[in-house]
Amino acid sequence: TTKDxxxxxxxxxxxxxxxxxxxxxxxxxxxxDLTPEKLDEILEKYK
Structure with a gap:
């Protein structure tokens, strides 16, 4: 679970x-086709 x-x-x-x-x-x-960079971008869209 993320910190938030x-x-x-x-x-x-x-x-x-x-x-x-x-x-x-x-x-x-x-x-x-996830990468660490793509994951950061994706999660940012859902915040």
């Missing part, structure tokens, strides 16, 4: 996008 309690990372069995991993889902938005 806005995000929590939970493992899930499958997003159905193994060929584009790593991936994450926020609400119903799927984000694929």
């Amino acid at each position: 309690n806005r995000f929590t990372l939970l493992p899930i069995p499958c997003l159905g996008t193994c060929d584009r991993a790593p991936a994450l889902m926020i609400n119903n938005d799927l984000h694929r």
